[in-house]
Amino acid sequence: MDLESRFWELCDEADRLEKMHGDCHAFERPMIDIIDLVEANPDRRELFVSCFSQLVLWQRAAPWALVPFCMRRLRFPEIQELVHRDAVASEGTAYYARHMNFWSDINHAFTDDVWEDAEMFPYYSHEKHTSGGEAAPQ
Numbered sequence: 001m002d003l004e005s006r007f008w009e010l011c012d013e014a015d016r017l018e019k020m021h022g023d024c025h026a027f028e029r030p031m032i033d034i035i036d037l038v039e040a041n042p043d044r045r046e047l048f049v050s051c052f053s054q055l056v057l058w059q060r061a062a063p064w065a066l067v068p069f070c071m072r073r074l075r076f077p078e079i080q081e082l083v084h085r086d087a088v089a090s091e092g093t094a095y096y097a098r099h100m101n102f103w104s105d106i107n108h109a110f111t112d113d114v115w116e117d118a119e120m121f122p123y124y125s126h127e128k129h130t131s132g133g134e135a136a137p138q
Contacts, residue, residue, distance in 0.1 A: 003037065003044055007051050010034045011062045018063040024120050031069045032123055038074055049078045056082050056106070064102060068109040068117060072124065080110050 001009070010030045017027040038048045054060045055067050056079060071079055083103045090096040108116050118127035 003041055004047055004051065006037060007034060007048065008060070010037065011055070011060065011066065014063050014066055015061050024063075024065055025122070027063055027066075028069075028121055028123060031063075031066055034066070035070055035073050038070070045076075048074075049076055052076065052079050053082055057086065058099075064105070065117065065120070067102075068105040069121065069123075071106055072109040072115050072118075075110060080107065083107060 010033050014027040014030040014034075017030065018024075020026070038045075041048075051060075052067060052070065055062050067079070083106050087096065087100070087103050090099070105117065114127045115124060118124035
C-alpha cells in the first residue's frame with residue numbers, strides 16, 4: 001500500500017472509531033499511527049502536508065481532534081500558515097464562524113507550552129506532569 005493510501009486508511013479508521021464510540025481514547029491509536037507514518041517517511045513531507053491540508057480545509061472526513069493531535073507532535077509550519085490564510089480569507093463569513101474553533105484548536109497545538117487538550121490523550125499525558133509550564137520531551 002502506498003503512503004498516501006495508508007494515511008487515508010488511518011484517517012478513515014479514526015473517523016470510524018470516533019463515530020462508533022464517541023470518545024477520543026477510541027481513536028487515539030490511528031492518530032498515533034499517522035504520526036509514526038509521517039515520522040518514518042521524512043522524505044515524503046510534501047505529501048503529508050498536502051494530506052493534512054485537505055483535512056484542515058475539510059475536504060476529507062476525520063475526527064475534529066486529528067489535526068491538532070498530529071500537529072502537536074509534527075509541528076508543520078505549513079499547516080499553521082494554512083490555518084491563518086484560511087481564517088483571514090474568510091473573516092466575517094459563516095464559513096469562518098463554523099471553522100474558528102477548529103482553527104483555534106490547531107493553533108493551540110502549536111503554541112501552548114502545555115497543550116490544553118493534553119489531558120484528553122494518554123499519548124500526551126507527559127505534558128500534564130511537568131513543572132514550570134514546559135512540556136517534557138517525549
